[in-house]
Amino acid sequence: MNDSTQTKVTGLNWLNIAIISAVVFILILTGWGLHRANAVRPEAGQPAPTFNMEFFNGYEWETRPVSSLEEMRGNVIVLNFWASWCVECRYEADLLEESWRRYRDQGVIFLGVAWLDAEHRAHGYLEEFNITYPNAPDLGSRIGRDYEITGVPETFFIGKDGTIAHVVIGPVNQQMVDAIVTDLLAQ
Amino acid sequence: MKTKTGLLSFILTLLAAVVLAGSVWAQQRPPSEISDDEVNAIARKIYCPVCEGIPLDTCPTLACIDWREEIRLQLAQGRTPAEIEAHFARQYGNAVLAEPPREGISLLIWLAPVAAVLLGGVLFGNYMRNLRRAENSPMTITSIKPTSPIGKKSKKKQAETAVNLDEYIQRIEQEVDRDK
Numbered sequence: 152m153n154d155s156t157q158t159k160v161t162g163l164n165w166l167n168i169a170i171i172s173a174v175v176f177i178l179i180l181t182g183w184g185l186h187r188a189n190a191v192r193p194e195a196g197q198p199a200p201t202f203n204m205e206f207f208n209g210y211e212w213e214t215r216p217v218s219s220l221e222e223m224r225g226n227v228i229v230l231n232f233w234a235s236w237c238v239e240c241r242y243e244a245d246l247l248e249e250s251w252r253r254y255r256d257q258g259v260i261f262l263g264v265a266w267l268d269a270e271h272r273a274h275g276y277l278e279e280f281n282i283t284y285p286n287a288p289d290l291g292s293r294i295g296r297d298y299e300i301t302g303v304p305e306t307f308f309i310g311k312d313g314t315i316a317h318v319v320i321g322p323v324n325q326q327m328v329d330a331i332v333t334d335l336l337a338q
Numbered sequence: 339m340k341t342k343t344g345l346l347s348f349i350l351t352l353l354a355a356v357v358l359a360g361s362v363w364a365q366q367r368p369p370s371e372i373s374d375d376e377v378n379a380i381a382r383k384i385y386c387p388v389c390e391g392i393p394l395d396t397c398p399t400l401a402c403i404d405w406r407e408e409i410r411l412q413l414a415q416g417r418t419p420a421e422i423e424a425h426f427a428r429q430y431g432n433a434v435l436a437e438p439p440r441e442g443i444s445l446l447i448w449l450a451p452v453a454a455v456l457l458g459g460v461l462f463g464n465y466m467r468n469l470r471r472a473e474n475s476p477m478t479i480t481s482i483k484p485t486s487p488i489g490k491k492s493k494k495k496q497a498e499t500a501v502n503l504d505e506y507i508q509r510i511e512q513e514v515d516r517d518k
Contacts, residue, residue: 236400
């Protein structure tokens, strides 16, 4: 084989490597996109995706302005996604606050996550309903994405072991909250 | 002397305070003074994920009205459009921006088309070069350039095939001559 042929063969190999790399890269990117697009909401029996939250001004959990779901493990958690522009969220706002006041001393944490909400509006909503349980904005919509929520309100009831026990799409009612929380506390 | 120095520093401090207050006052305006055009200039670069595919300036939902109000408030506080867009990306994720930021993984979205065009150019150039070479060389099987990498075995095999074909063509030519 002469030198020119050798050069051509080497050049061809590099070109092929480049093409194969590009195709593999595009396939990985497409696969990742499909995986993200087809991700389903975590259901009952699955571990609750953990997350960090930076509470709104004036809100905290155990005097901490920043916390994570992991740190709250061992408690029953009622994770509620809401927004000030959501009409249905208003139906359950008082109920959630009353339930928090009733169960807070029994190892139940109510957590509010403001989803896609303008901060000044979210503050107004919290004041309007005199909500005192820990509330935080969903910074970067990361929590909503991990829980694959499709709208608000959505409520996830999480057991002491960090497993999702119930998912409620739409507003919750008092009977539902009492039944689920009592059941989770007994476990 | 001491009194003069004291007076001078007092005047300088006063001047600095006036300049600072002036610049702050110039930057901050009451929200009512912010026009819809100013708000919409930024709103059209932001998309609301609640109503997918619709820019904020034309979206009629409550959420988008609130977001436009948020833009107005931030403009009133003297924030620049770039700062407001960055705020929205931080609060709600990069997905709300019409133009993804040119950093991190979003940079791939900008680089991928350029890379695709470059790769396409290289492939096309290579194809054209091969085509021209094939046209200039005599029409024999051996002149056809393979499109896949050639290993040692395949090169040997190709050489054998070329020899066999040459012999085959020679035989055909001989038979044609004989028939004449």
